[in-house]
Amino acid sequence: MGSDQTTRGRLAVTTTAIRTATMLACAAAMAAGCAAPTTSGNAVKAADADAAVVALMDTGTYSTVPGRPFGVTGDNVKAQHLMEAHRIAEYTVGPWEAEAALVSLPGMFDLALISPIDSVETLRDGNILPLPDVAEAHGFMTGFSSLRMAARDAPLYGLQNVVLRFPDAQSAAAAAAEMVAKAPPMQGSEPGPPTPMANSPESLAVTYELPDYIRRVDSFTAHGVFVLYQSARSDLGLFRTAPAIVDKMLTLQKKRIDEFTPTEQGAMSSLAMDPTGQLLARTLRAPDDSAPVVIGVWAPQAWLHFEQDPIATDALFNTAGVDAVTQRLTTVYQAGNADGATRIVDEFARQIGGLDDVKPIDGVPGLPSAECFEREKDWVPETQAMTYQRVRWHIKCVASADRWAYTAFSEHAADARQQMAAQYRILTGE
Known part of the structure; x- marks a missing residue:
């Protein structure tokens, strides 16, 4: 959840800004000058x-x-995925909805974690997901990531919520299962055994005991054509711990994304810019x-x-x-x-x-x-x-x-x- 962002984080945001701005500028020029x-x-x-x-x-x-007005995405696949990411953002639950204390924006190098995700390159460059290669292998298309932190003087640290779209439910299920199985170490801490979330038994989460009495929980859930990923950190002394926060976010996110109708792949060229x-x-x-x-x-x-x-x-x-x-x-x-x-x-x-x-x-x-x-x-x-x-x-x-x-x-x-x-x-x- 952004813990290892350094110079790479700065490059990620800069690269993404140039790539996204250029794409839209070119699309505008092609559509209307x-x-x-x-x-x-x-x-x-x-x-x-x-x-x-x-x-x-x-x-x-x-x-x-x-x-002059913008047109449609046409055959530009990145533009298609970007516009679909904008649509998904409306149905991505903000961390503050799961925990009211989580309203603060992160530091500069973690801003890439609040972003539309138009490609695997964006996943990778922004360090948005621990296993972007797994997402790529299963045909990841598009998505959206949100992140908020608690105030500096508060003990609760933060929550990232990500919605990832895949071509079909089978691909999403395979991606989620492989992400859990291959969960990497974090800050020298090996992941604990995968465990189901209390109110979402179909979800599997891995827990990390990090330095300074911090617990991190990463949860992966296949839900239709989506993989829902949550990553939370909390002080071990809190009453509302990371597992409870993730469990609540997951309940909210499943309900919210069920209200969303994904654009059929054959119709994505008609998405309006x-x-x-x-x-x-x-x-x-x-x-x-x-x-x-x-x-x-x-x-x-x-x-x-x-x-x-x-x-x-x-x-x-x-x-x-x-x-x-x-x-x-x-x-x-x-x-x-x-x-x-x-x-x-x-x-x-x-x-x-x-x-x-x-x-x-x-x-x-x-x-x-x-x-x-x-x-x-x-x-x-x-x-x-x-x-x-x-x-x-x-x-x-x-x-x-x-x-x-x-x-x-x-x-x-x-x-x-x-x-x-x-x-x-x-x-x-x-």
């Missing part, structure tokens, strides 16, 4: 103090018009098309895996009527109406402003709804992968435009403000 060049806009006269004034906005070199039809094309892209690994369109429930506070954000999405979230350079939240978008801005500003070592800074000229913040230490520079920057940003801003709320991050305040201004103009057409 690149975004149109920046055009000038007419100033909008403010009707009141809260109205945006385009004439005051500095958009730098960013485009201010939408790109943008299920909303146009919102991804209206999400600001970087000039070089770089993006975090979470690039794309996400259902609200799926996007919770990437949020700072998934529990509070889940309630917010329900109240605000959010029906889609898109990520390219910026993140756009499509709410039910303008009031919902304002609610998102207010809540995100509260969450961001409550972080340690974060302070408010000046907003965006011409955009009164924008609030900006600066992280004063432990931020990641722009020389690092964008996946890291999105989580450990230096500057972050949030604003609304009609029914959309959106955020931008950057190492530089001026750049973040230009992104915010450009995204406003793309969304409103001004």
Whole structure:
């Protein structure tokens, strides 16, 4: 569960970011060409103090018009598997649902464990699964991995939950059985004998007694065309130990994945790159098309895996009527109406402003709804992968435009403000 992430972890996230961003950028280019060049806009006269004034906005070199809509995955197998992974994410149980204390994002080198899994290479490079070669041998197709930790001062450490799709139930069953049989040592500790979970006798788990009185439990369950994998760690002195946490997660995950209808393999070429039809094309892209690994369109429930506070954000999405979230350079939240978008801005500003070592800074000229913040230490520079920057940003801003709320991050305040201004103009057409 990320215990051995070092330089390999950094490379995994960087490689995955480049691979995923490039794939989507190429797919967009094939489907519809690149975004149109920046055009000038007419100033909008403010009707009141809260109205945006385009004439005051500095958009730098960013485009201010939408790109052309994305198409379908076509014959691109990696794109097919990526879009199916996005669908699976909506039906992957977040660790906080099994244990409310598990809401904290992991350290930088474990961010690859919160990710769509579009290939065996992603499994292997991200160190997501102990035995990627076994998954490959049985035809692994796609999946999703989620991970959360307890707060630093809490004794409970963390839980990873992974859903892996195989071609058929027989392949999934064979993969799960072989993974249990070949469970490798962890931190010098040999796995204990496979044992069934209390409420899921069809599942087999292996237990590791690790240094510092830590117990790790890895569980493998064949469930239809899926293999459900959970890995938990806990202090041995806890009442809620790793086996109990895994057992609860497995019960929740089996029920959730039963609600999911996998795309037939013959129909995967028809999966839409943008299920909303146009919102991804209206999400600001970087000039070089770089993006975090979470690039794309996400259902609200799926996007919770990437949020700072998934529990509070889940309630917010329900109240605000959010029906889609898109990520390219910026993140756009499509709410039910303008009031919902304002609610998102207010809540995100509260969450961001409550972080340690974060302070408010000046907003965006011409955009009164924008609030900006600066992280004063432990931020990641722009020389690092964008996946890291999105989580450990230096500057972050949030604003609304009609029914959309959106955020931008950057190492530089001026750049973040230009992104915010450009995204406003793309969304409103001004």
